[in-house]
Amino acid sequence: MLKRFEYKLARLLPLTLLFVLFATTAFADTDEPPEWVNLYSYSSTLNGEPLPVGALVDVYDPDGVLCGSFTVHTEGKYGFLPAMRDDDATPSVDEGADPGDPLELRINGVHATALGPEEAIWTSNGDNREVDLSVEYTIDVDVRPLPDGIGTPAYYTLYYFWVVNTGEGIDFFHLEASSGRAWSVEIIGSSTTGYIASGDSVEVGVRTLVPADAEDGDSDDMTLTATSAMDGTVFDAEVVTTTVTMSAAGEWEGIVPGVFQLFQNYPNPFNPTTRIEFTLEQASEVRLEVYNVLGQSIKTLLEGYFPNGSHEAVWDGTTESGAKVSSGIYFYRLSTNEFSRTRKMMLMK
Ligand SMILES: [Ca+2]
Numbered sequence: 001m002l003k004r005f006e007y008k009l010a011r012l013l014p015l016t017l018l019f020v021l022f023a024t025t026a027f028a029d030t031d032e033p034p035e036w037v038n039l040y041s042y043s044s045t046l047n048g049e050p051l052p053v054g055a056l057v058d059v060y061d062p063d064g065v066l067c068g069s070f071t072v073h074t075e076g077k078y079g080f081l082p083a084m085r086d087d088d089a090t091p092s093v094d095e096g097a098d099p100g101d102p103l104e105l106r107i108n109g110v111h112a113t114a115l116g117p118e119e120a121i122w123t124s125n126g127d128n129r130e131v132d133l134s135v136e137y138t139i140d141v142d143v144r145p146l147p148d149g150i151g152t153p154a155y156y157t158l159y160y161f162w163v164v165n166t167g168e169g170i171d172f173f174h175l176e177a178s179s180g181r182a183w184s185v186e187i188i189g190s191s192t193t194g195y196i197a198s199g200d201s202v203e204v205g206v207r208t209l210v211p212a213d214a215e216d217g218d219s220d221d222m223t224l225t226a227t228s229a230m231d232g233t234v235f236d237a238e239v240v241t242t243t244v245t246m247s248a249a250g251e252w253e254g255i256v257p258g259v260f261q262l263f264q265n266y267p268n269p270f271n272p273t274t275r276i277e278f279t280l281e282q283a284s285e286v287r288l289e290v291y292n293v294l295g296q297s298i299k300t301l302l303e304g305y306f307p308n309g310s311h312e313a314v315w316d317g318t319t320e321s322g323a324k325v326s327s328g329i330y331f332y333r334l335s336t337n338e339f340s341r342t343r344k345m346m347l348m349k
């Protein structure tokens with residue numbers, strides 16, 4: 001990490017200041033300053049197009065030691081990228097190349113072909129070597145949504161997506177969520193832009209606010225789109241649908257005006273725990289139970305006399321005896337002496 005940090009600084013500071021920095025930090029215990037060879041290019045490509053901004057160029061010595069790193073900030077170009085020399089004063093640590101060593105360059109983690117005009121070789125300290133690079137690799141990102149959800153007017157419905165890099169190199173993506181009915185959509189818990197290594201996945205939460213004037217049976221199609229910054233490929237998610245439900249009486253499900261409100265559990269679907277919130281207009285006896293699809297009570301989460309205000313319970317997907325339940329639909333029921341309301345939730349393992 002220290003080296004990466006120093007390489008980043010190397011782009012920002014004049015060489016004189018850099019020299020002082022190295023001399024007073026990593027190399028404070030020796031008299032010799034570090035040595036490096038600068039690599040650079042005005043014309044490098046990824047899949048035939050100019051190297052995109054955000055691409056990572058790494059240089060390795062023949063021992064496999066990462067001895068330099070550069071993030072592209074001008075399309076098609078990289079450098080100066082200092083490739084560090086091994087420090088003779090630290091024989092037990094290999095910091096990088098020895099004079100005459102061939103260097104390997106990788107772009108986004110994938111081996112790049114060095115096209116010249118000069119060879120990628122560690123020559124002698126302070127040399128600047130122009131090495132154009134070319135790399136070809138497949139870029140592919142899957143966006144995998146969880147199943148459709150059920151929304152309630154004026155409440156958020158939460159979804160999780162997995163963005164999976166199934167390509168061969170590091171990708172650098174942008175995320176955008178959109179609603180077919182222009183309902184409010186927000187990406188949460190994740191950056192809308194970032195790097196993702198080959199084979200890795202990131203979890204992305206998206207929440208949509210169901211408008212207060214939505215009607216029973218209304219539905220909305222929400223799409224999460226990932227765009228590769230490496231070649232502009234657009235990867236669409238399968239569409240996720242929110243369907244609005246209301247109680248038979250025409251009141252918003254879960255809201256009993258003047259008595260209590262029972263909110264949709266969060267997150268939903270969930271694994272392994274979910275939170276259930278409710279508010280009481282006045283202090284009362286309350287019982288909060290979880291039921292299976294057969295209508296059998298499997299756990300009592302809360303029972304007793306509660307003051308007015310907000311309360312919450314957490315369900316960890318276990319029964320009264322502590323057994324873990326299987327994936328599927330469950331219900332939670334909040335009851336007082338006079339009223340009760342039931343809501344649906346989904347455990348997904
Ligand atoms: Ca050394």
Ligand SMILES: [Ca+2]
Pocket residue numbers: 061062063065086094095096097098
């Ligand atoms: Ca070495």
